[in-house]
Amino acid sequence: MADLLINQLINVVNKLIGRVGLSWLLRVPELPDWLAWSVTAVVTAVLILNVIAGGALVFIWAERKIAARIQDRLGPTRTGGRFGWLQSLADGIKLLAKEDLMPEGADGMLFKLAPYVSFCASFCAFIALPFAFDFVGQRLNVGVFFVVAVLGLEVFGVILAGYASASKWSLFGAMREAAQVVSYEVPLGMCVVVPVMLSGSMDLVTIAEKQSGWISNWYLFHDPFTFVIFWVYVTCAVASVNRAPFDLAEAESELVAGFHTEYSGLRWSFFFMAEYGSMFLVSALAALLFLGGWNGPIPLATLLGLSEGTGDTANYFVRLIGCGNLILKSTLGVLLMMWVRWTLPRLRIDQVMTTCLKYCTPIAAAMFAGAMLWQLAFPGGVVRGLSRPAGEIREGWLEGPGGISAGRGLFEAKPRVVPNGSETPVGQKVNPTVESPVIVKVGS
Amino acid sequence: MMSSGVILLPGLVAAVATAVPLAVVNWHSVLFLLFAAVACACAVAVVLADNVVRMAFYLVLSLASTAGLFFLAGAEFVGAMQLMIYVGGTLVLLVFGVMLTAQAPFVAIKTSAGDRVLAGMVGAALLAVLLQAAFRVESWRRPAMAAVAAPAATPIGMALLGVRVDEPAAGVPAAAVRSGYLLPFEIVSVHLLVVLVGAAYLARAKRRRTPRSIDVAASSVGPVVTAREAARSSASALVSGGGR
Amino acid sequence: MNTLATGLSFAATPLVAGLFDAPVGVAHYLVVGAILFTSGVVCMALKRNALGVLMGIELVLNGANVNFVAFSSPYLRGEGAASLGLDGQLIALFVILLAAAEAAVALAITLNFYNNHATVDIDRADDLKG
Secondary structure, eight states: OHHHHHHHHHHHHHHHHHHHSSHHHHHOTTSOHHHHHHHHHHHHHHHHHHHHHHHHHHHHHHHHHHHHHHTTOOOOOSTTSTTOTTHHHHHHHHHHHSOOOOOTTSOHHHHHHHHHHHHHHHHHHHHTOOSSSSOOSSOOTTHHHHHHHHHTTHHHHHHHHHHHTTOHHHHHHHHHHHHHHHHHHHHHHHHHHHHHHHHTOOOHHHHHHTTOSSGGGSGGGTOHHHHHHHHHHHHHHHHHTTOTTSOGGGOTTTSTTGGGTTOOHHHHHHHHHHHHHHHHHHHHHHHHHTSOTTOOSSOHHHHTTOOTTSOHHHHHHHHHHHHHHHHHHHHHHHHHHHHHHTTSOOOOHHHHHHIIIIIIHHHHHHHHHHHHHHHHHOTTOSSTTTSOOGGGOOOSOOOSTTSGGGTOOTTOSSOOOSOSTTSOOSOSSOOTTSSOSOOSOOOO | OHHHHHHHHHHHHHHHHHHSOGGGOOHHHHHHHHHHHHHHHHHHHHHHOOSHHHHHHHHHHHHHHHHHHHHHTTOHHHHHHIIIIIIIIIHHHHHHHHHHHOOHHHHOOOOOHHHHHHHHHHHHHHHHHHHHHHTTOHHHHSOOOOOOOOOOHHHHHHHHTTOOOSOOOTTSOTTSOOOOSHHHHHHHHHHHHHHHHHHHHHTSOOOOOOHHHHHHHHHHHOHHHHHHHHHHHHHHHHHHTTTO | OHHHHHHHHHHHHHHHHHHHHSOOOHHHHHHHHHHHHHHHHHHHHHOOBHHHHHHHHHHHHHHHHHHHHHHHOTTSSOTTOOOOTHHHHHHHHHHHHHHHHHHHHHHHHHHHHHHHHSOOBGGGOOTTOO
16 A cells, blocks of 8 residues: 555656656657757756856855854854855845946956856856766767866956956956966866776766766775875866965955956956856866766665666656765865865965976876876776776666757757767666656565 | 948848748757857957957957867867867967067057058958869768767777777778878877977076166167066066065 | 848848758858968968967968868768768867967067067068068
8 A cells, every 4th residue: 555655656756857857848749859959958058057156156155154264253144144144145236236347448348258258168168067967968078178178268258357457456467367277277187187097988977977886986096196186186176266375366465356356246246156166167077077976975876776777767866866966075175165265375476386387297197197007907996896897887878857868969960879989888777667657666 | 320230130030030940940050150150250350450469359269169160060079179279278378478568559560551452352362262162062062961970089099099990981991091190199299398398498588687787778778678678577577476 | 121121031031041951061161261261361461460470370270170170070071972081180189289389489489579679560570681
């Protein structure tokens, strides 16, 4: 009796998810291609925007509270109740109401465009960032490469802002930023290459999937070299998003406010959203590359019998849990950056360059060589019993309610049928109970 | 100007709406048109702009849209490479150079009207020849759209290691020996190293004069040296960290 | 105004419709490449700022790259037409790498010139004129 009830409940949930999820849109045969595409694109874009804007609201509040606690203050306490949790919303309204000023000698067009250039770069990088196995705007074969490349474009907004403001402070900030970002892309690229080498793919989804299972499968614990290079990555990531102690571009004790000295109101807030978006992005990238992506420390879903392929509902829940995992890890990364910001003093520009050229780059190169040799020496990992054989790792495209696996790639006129190249073909794990509407066998 | 735009706009919208029934719109074409329009418009804007910083900005937009075109053509790796090296590396370097040299008199160096007309004519002739060549071959105009792109990152990596694992292109006999790219890859890497050393040598900090001699030189020679010293002092202030 | 709109729509119908619903072919890419190339050549000839000339070179290289990628792309070609295959993408990669090297050296030369002559106007680089 109880079993029957639960099964009915799961049926209802199943149907509800079928309605709420977007995959039904793509499966309705009468729906024209362009409409399905447009709706999917708009929904994806709005979701990503929400991640950036909503994340910025939460992170600004968190930053105020953390800074206050570290400095033995209380921080915002009144707006919106006990913890001042509406403070950033109030700040946003204040920013909207402010006057947008432009200096007299400024280059009008570039001055107005610069914040949007920054924001667009931050936003575009999210397109290829997977939040769970199927929760990705556009799965790219060169995902990690794309994300790092687009993230590097954010510097253009800063440079243009610095030049167009017609102010010496802004120009100095912009020049420092240009020098710093170009330099730090070298060690950052080397750090990113190591997980790519270990997984044999530049696809972020594949990289994260290869780390599924217990915590020992995370690339952070793969070998001592990856453990070291993770911290090099953290350093370079902090530098590449211009957070303290590397925030030379806006050093307020030297350059007033650096590149955004002359900005106010809404345009200024776009710079801030771009900054918080990039912080979240590099943290999510760290999670995907080194910290197992959307896989938790223990394979909870598998232990509960909810593994992928047991059905649509199960898949959906597994992905929701995974999405939560990834967001949790990324948030922890952002909080770590805030902790660092309010703890360490700012470096000088020559110290910034020394850190990059004399420490990060050689260490990253040595660790890269070390990880390569470790792969040669211990191809299956060291801890027996905890690491899984490579054959078990699921790859390719799975049918499911995530949306994209319904078989339409963005860049083809025809449906994409070929899975990720050089990987094992689709459908390795065929669902044995495909037709059954009851997905999770409870109590049996 | 304004009123003609107001009249033309509904006309254009109506034209597009009647000409393109939405059901047959091909998203690939729409995205292609978007990227191609931005790339071409910004390339022309680079030529037309006088301000060197704006030229750099238009160039960035043009090259980034070209990367979008590469993605649309199925060359994901080349597109990402274009974004990373070209747009993120080379152009940041270029903008850096622009800012180091962007003293007020050099931001906009005008060219004479005669030169502009001449260059326009030569450019138009060149464009006509190229376009005529582009439309010459029948099979270039009518794609089959049957092929499905296989991701090319792994075959490219293998080819750079000297092993070809990709399918031979249509029209090439399967048995033909296809060259790997190990030797060019090595040559390029050595080349880059040489360039790195050479550029660092060329742009190294020159021997500094004592402050006293700067004053003497500035007062005796006049504005040229003053501009030079101003540039140098701003560069050294940048390096030593501004407020310190 | 109405007649204008109707006239426009009639004139533009085949052209616009063809652009939006016909598949994109190599010729489309060649047109983009040609425009980029021509802009680059004109830019190189016209600009007196050394960095402007450098930007012209980048545009020219990029126009060539567009052609390489178009010819290597598997689904822009007609049925059975010969294609560059992966070689086109590899050549494009090498072009990008060499362009980066070229830009670094050219920029170093420009900065050197600026240090010695206090200008970036290449018409002033006539020290070797007899």
